Amino acid sequence: MKLQLPPRISAAAFQRGLAAFERVVGAEWVLASDLDRDTYRDMYQPANETTHVPAAAVAPQSTEEVQALLRLANEHRIPLWPISRGKNLGYGGSAPRMSGSVILDLSRMRRILDVDVKHGYCLLEPGVGFFDLYQHLQDNRIPLWLSVPANAWGSVIGNALERGIGYTPYGENTAQLCGLEVALPSGELVRTGMGAMTNGRAGQLFRYGFGPSWDQLFVQSNFGVVTRAGMWLMPEPEATLGLGFALPEASDIIWALDILAELRLRRVIDTSVTMGNYLRTATMRGQRAEWYQGPGPIPTEIERQIMEKYGLGRWNFTINLFGYDAVNQANARIIRDAFAPHYRGEIRETHWQRGEPLAQSAANIPTVVFLQVVNWWGGRGGHMGFSPILPTDGKEAYTQFEATRQRYEEFGLDHFGGFTMGERYLTNVNQIIYNRDDADMTRRAHALFNALVDDAARAGYGEYRTHLSYMDKVAHSFDFNDHALLRLNETVKNALDPNGIVAPGKSGIWPRAYRGERA
Numbered sequence: 001m002k003l004q005l006p007p008r009i010s011a012a013a014f015q016r017g018l019a020a021f022e023r024v025v026g027a028e029w030v031l032a033s034d035l036d037r038d039t040y041r042d043m044y045q046p047a048n049e050t051t052h053v054p055a056a057a058v059a060p061q062s063t064e065e066v067q068a069l070l071r072l073a074n075e076h077r078i079p080l081w082p083i084s085r086g087k088n089l090g091y092g093g094s095a096p097r098m099s100g101s102v103i104l105d106l107s108r109m110r111r112i113l114d115v116d117v118k119h120g121y122c123l124l125e126p127g128v129g130f131f132d133l134y135q136h137l138q139d140n141r142i143p144l145w146l147s148v149p150a151n152a153w154g155s156v157i158g159n160a161l162e163r164g165i166g167y168t169p170y171g172e173n174t175a176q177l178c179g180l181e182v183a184l185p186s187g188e189l190v191r192t193g194m195g196a197m198t199n200g201r202a203g204q205l206f207r208y209g210f211g212p213s214w215d216q217l218f219v220q221s222n223f224g225v226v227t228r229a230g231m232w233l234m235p236e237p238e239a240t241l242g243l244g245f246a247l248p249e250a251s252d253i254i255w256a257l258d259i260l261a262e263l264r265l266r267r268v269i270d271t272s273v274t275m276g277n278y279l280r281t282a283t284m285r286g287q288r289a290e291w292y293q294g295p296g297p298i299p300t301e302i303e304r305q306i307m308e309k310y311g312l313g314r315w316n317f318t319i320n321l322f323g324y325d326a327v328n329q330a331n332a333r334i335i336r337d338a339f340a341p342h343y344r345g346e347i348r349e350t351h352w353q354r355g356e357p358l359a360q361s362a363a364n365i366p367t368v369v370f371l372q373v374v375n376w377w378g379g380r381g382g383h384m385g386f387s388p389i390l391p392t393d394g395k396e397a398y399t400q401f402e403a404t405r406q407r408y409e410e411f412g413l414d415h416f417g418g419f420t421m422g423e424r425y426l427t428n429v430n431q432i433i434y435n436r437d438d439a440d441m442t443r444r445a446h447a448l449f450n451a452l453v454d455d456a457a458r459a460g461y462g463e464y465r466t467h468l469s470y471m472d473k474v475a476h477s478f479d480f481n482d483h484a485l486l487r488l489n490e491t492v493k494n495a496l497d498p499n500g501i502v503a504p505g506k507s508g509i510w511p512r513a514y515r516g517e518r519a
């Protein structure tokens with residue numbers, strides 16, 4: 001891969017910048033060989049593409065080093081793209097939006113600074129992964145539980161900063177952030193909320209602080225580099241109870257989502273119930289060719305065979321309840337009663353009591369099994385997530401599902417779709433799976449993605465998160481008053497980061513210095 005430098009930076013100026021970085025972190029932690037550059041690219045990038053190519057990476061070990069690097073980046077006009085662990089797979093991994101950016105890899109900053117059992121929180125550096133934190137809690141018999149995304153390879157903070165979700169009552173990970181420490185683009189260090197008091201006693205307890213509340217302004221943004229963050233953790237419950245459902249018909253989501261929505265709104269259910277179609281299971285257990293080798297998406301008859309083999313419905317989901325057993329049992333009865341008028345199938349009930357092996361509970365134990373999804377087509381696989389936010393309404397969800405499925409068919413790809421139930425919204429996650437060695441297939445995957453964003457925008461649905469390649473397009477779809485929100489974001493960006501050195505283009509927010517790079 002040809003070396004791509006930041007816009008308007010000569011090779012000599014770039015080398016001077018890297019040399020300055022080396023004086024901060026040591027030569028060993030400035031990573032600028034061809035292999036290094038390749039390592040930080042998007043692991044799922046189609047083989048024929050040359051976008052989002054980093055020029056190098058630099059890996060500091062402390063907040064002070066991050067601050068020093070930011071100051072030098074300003075001086076040398078070198079854009080930095082911060083990552084925590086860089087496992088944002090399906091959305092760009094560790095790669096930057098703008099080619100020529102230098103990856104600011106925070107994965108060496110891996111200290112668990114505090115775990116407070118009484119108040120249920122931890123204070124972490126960005127490099128702490130879900131596996132690290134899980135191990136720490138287990139080794140020290142700390143009765144706090146994690147909320148873990150499907151692929152748990154990444155960082156706890158990185159995931160929260162991208163609004164990832166887990167599957168416990170604390171599943172909205174970004175909502176558990178409480179109190180950040182951030183190095184601003186200038187290098188200045190701030191703490192948010194109550195942590196802004198030098199001797200603050202409630203930095204990880206009260207979300208808002210005094211005056212404007214800043215935590216969410218550093219989420220999916222490029223206003224600063226988060227060097228530590230408080231995260232709330234759930235106290236280990238007395239018991240968990242699971243209710244497993246399988247819906248036979250695609251249209252069953254019309255009534256099922258409406259029932260779930262009401263139970264969720266009333267907090268009978270307080271987790272993000274996730275409903276996936278049969279392909280979710282099929283991709284975890286085997287490859288497409290075992291089922292079908294013909295052209296176009298998998299035919300209905302074969303879909304039926306797959307569902308039969310794995311004992312699946314068209315839609316499958318488990319409602320997990322966490323808490324006191326007596327309360328779980330009471331809620332389970334309410335849920336059963338709510339489904340009784342519509343649901344004729346079996347409800348698979350599972351139980352766990354404190355003291356029994358954790359694997360039998362509904363605890364989120366980190367795993368990377370989900371990554372198996374990319375083997376579906378064979379070759380070197382990849383996936384991208386297309387995830388619009390919908391109201392919790394069964395009819396609307398079904399209409400959107402059908403429209404999406406037809407688009408997949410049109411582009412010759414298998415529809416892998418699902419819904420995750422928030423308290424008042426649905427995240428409609430659709431995976432686009434491709435073989436990245438197949439140029440025609442990856443071209444169709446891109447075309448499909450573009451079509452889906454346009455369709456959703458017309459219907460009034462925006463994405464909650466997106467791959468680097470679509471950030472401008474998605475940002476553009478938030479268009480009220482001639483894109484007033486984007487102007488506001490960029491006004492703040494230019495004020496905080498006049499040289500535009502932190503993550504230019506993140507979430508479609510371009511600093512003045514790189515305005516020309518917008519898609």
Ligand code: ADP
Pocket residue numbers: 082083084085086087088089093094106126153154155156157158159161162224225226227503506
């Ligand atoms: P994970 O490893 O958990 O998947 P990443 O490290 O890939 O998470 O981070 C996802 C995205 O979030 C990054 O591409 C970056 O835009 C943003 N990000 C991650 N960590 C930070 C941080 N410490 N400060 C600012 N932005 C960050």
